[in-house]
């Protein structure tokens with residue numbers, strides 16, 4: 565009886581996980597050990613940030629989670645359907661949306677066509693895909709810009725299109741690799757707020773990579789600090805605050821305290837190496 569209740573407890577905790585990496589390492593063909601051993605468990609609906617020095621394996625970890633690269637060793641589990649966690653080889657885009665640092669839009673196509681691309685590739689009928697693309701554009705505040713081409717959009721708007729393209733397939737998990745790094749601070753703050761609003765309404769699991777301590781604390785429920793390469797977990801810091809977050813949190817003493825703790829956890833990862 566004891567055994568069965570404890571195994572159902574384990575099952576319950578497994579089904580609550582969106583992503584689980586255990587003992588994951590990555591050695592590239594050129595011999596560079598980028599990651600690991602790396603362990604990470606992300607609960608469904610959680611918003612976490614990965615923070616660490618350049619080259620510590622953050623993008624490598626995201627690519628492995630997305631199925632865009634295989635680990636050299638270890639186990640990767642990603643929830644594919646409601647209530648189910650299973651080992652797999654992920655089909656890129658299957659249940660996962662990926663937002664890259666660069667918006668990577670097709671310059672010859674308007675915003676709607678850019679957002680529609682993943683649906684076209686999946687063979688969705690044109691009219692349905694168009695409606696879904698317009699809905700995704702509206703959700704990121706670009707309802708009036710569906711016909712605009714990338715050259716007609718600002719950097720922040722291009723990033724919004726990229727976000728809409730990641731959301732259009734309604735993924736359970738959103739992976740974001742330094743999406744706002746190239747934007748000015750005010751635009752970045754706006755996108756931070758809009759991303760939080762989207763996360764609250766859509767309840768996706770988000771894994772967000774950033775170099776900014778301030779951004780990670782503002783956005784996340786948990787900040788995972790990585791060591792220098794090969795990336796391992798240096799610290800895992802829970803950010804507990806009143807939700808929904810807004811400018812009040814950004815200017816609060818609690819926010820400064822968290823930023824100080826995260827910076828302190830990050831410092832050893834930078835010691836003795838150039839941060840350039």
Ligand SMILES: Nc1ncnc2c1ncn2[C@@H]1O[C@H](COP(=O)(O)OP(=O)(O)OP(=O)(O)O)[C@@H](O)[C@H]1O
Nearest residue numbers: 592593594596598617618619620621622623624625
């Ligand atoms: N395709 C590849 N082949 C060989 N080495 C690679 C490859 N991709 C990444 N690396 C190396 O693996 C290490 C980790 O790279 P990765 O891009 O994951 O780091 P990162 O933490 O995302 O860095 P940044 O913050 O600068 O984006 C780096 O040393 C990088 O040179």
Ligand SMILES: [Mg+2]
Nearest residue numbers: 622623624741
């Ligand atoms: Mg990177």
